[in-house]
Amino acid sequence: MVPCRDNADRVQSFDFLLTTGATYVDKTVHDDSERGLGSSRVWISYWKSPADFKHWFSTPEVAAFWSSLPGDAGFWRETLNFPSTRFINEVTQDIPSGVGTVSIKSLAPLTEKSGYWGAYRDRLGEATAEEPLKTSLLGTPKPRQPDGSIRQGRLLMTKFPDNLCYVIEGQDHSPMKNKETKVWSALFDALTKRWLTNVLRTTVEDGLLFGRLCHVPESGKTKVESTTIEQDPDIFPELDFNRKIQVLFYTDLRWVERVGRRDKVHVKLRSKFMEQYGPSGDMSHGDLLLWVEMGVLKAKDIEAEYVGCYDSTGFLAYDRDPGFAVRE
Known part of the structure; x- marks a missing residue:
């Protein structure tokens, strides 16, 4: 989970919520200056089970934080489950x-x-x-190129390739x-x-x-x-x-x-x-x-949500390809 743009109060609140819930967190910075998009804080978190993560994400404190993010918050999450x-x-x-x-x-x-x-x-x-374990994609997907455009609102990816x-x-x-x-x-x-x-x-x-x-x-x-x-x-x-x-x-x-x-x-x-x-x-x-x-990854084992992020962020860059889909 990552905020794409700096907001000190939200960053501090999210950091506390995540580090007190996850088994382990690597706290890092992703500098995307080469593409003209600046730096983001990136938390790479690990959980003992999908159930542990779901429980944490549904706790009142976390649910309230996530649901209250404004449409230009610059936060995203990519959640992966592996057998x-x-x-x-x-x-x-x-x-x-x-x-x-x-x-x-x-x-x-x-x-x-x-x-x-x-x-x-x-x-x-x-x-x-x-x-x-071949991809289910039928061709090479074409991503949006980074131009600084921000997708306002809450965007939930609803389809991924296998x-x-x-x-x-x-x-x-x-x-x-x-x-x-x-x-x-x-x-x-x-x-x-x-x-x-x-x-x-x-x-x-x-x-x-x-x-x-x-x-x-x-x-x-x-x-x-x-x-x-x-x-x-x-x-x-x-x-x-x-x-x-x-x-x-x-x-x-x-x-x-x-x-x-x-x-x-x-x-x-x-x-x-x-x-x-x-x-x-x-x-x-x-x-x-x-x-x-x-x-x-099986398609069903990926979740991704972007709240007010650059439209070239992660999987969001591919939402025009038939192998991906997003709900706005």
Whole structure:
């Protein structure tokens, strides 16, 4: 849930309501200046069950807050439910992160179906040769381009395609010690920033409906040692922060697989990472915190509502496509 434009009182009230209700919340900022839309606060919240969320959302305090939002409030919510057979999670440290914060089970080593192209698909229980979890979209949807126009009022999405693919990639560099910082600076810093910038600039023609680069300003900036590598001026400056989270929605899983295999920067980055951070690598016991979440959504398991937001916000940008619909 996110307010698209700043309103201090509403932000403070909403922050209190959400953090006292959810199991865990990542509080971030999404800077959309490249598209001319400024910054938004983004709360990525996790709940033990859909019932817990529904109970919270229907409490008198929350219901009153949400129903009282004016038509130009600039708030939106995108609520996702996943069965375990359509969702995977990985993390590099024994630190609950993202969806791992709601698990009642201890973290376990990933000893199979890992480290090769196609591993994510192989770990999804519902993905089979007969059911590849393809999108129900009949063609490539065309989004509204951001021009600063605001859709007044309360807009509830009433239709989604099946098998949209949701991806979270999170990084936190703050735990790294001096040796790891040197290795990261020399081998990974420039490649990682280039790869993530490439991903976030992917278009719907290559499967990405939309993406959000979220960062935690309070985490500070990553310490990077001087190297001989020429600085790339064409990367998102938010990637300089220690803790950041990329939120990505693809039309289906095949595009996630394709971008990883086809992007030359990612192929190079992945090879170097496996060499250094793999079981026999020098950084196999490093402190860098990475986490990945990926899920394939049934249409009935998505809710989205936009109250006075830019008309290019999230799924709202696609409401003219037959695969999506909105009720005003």
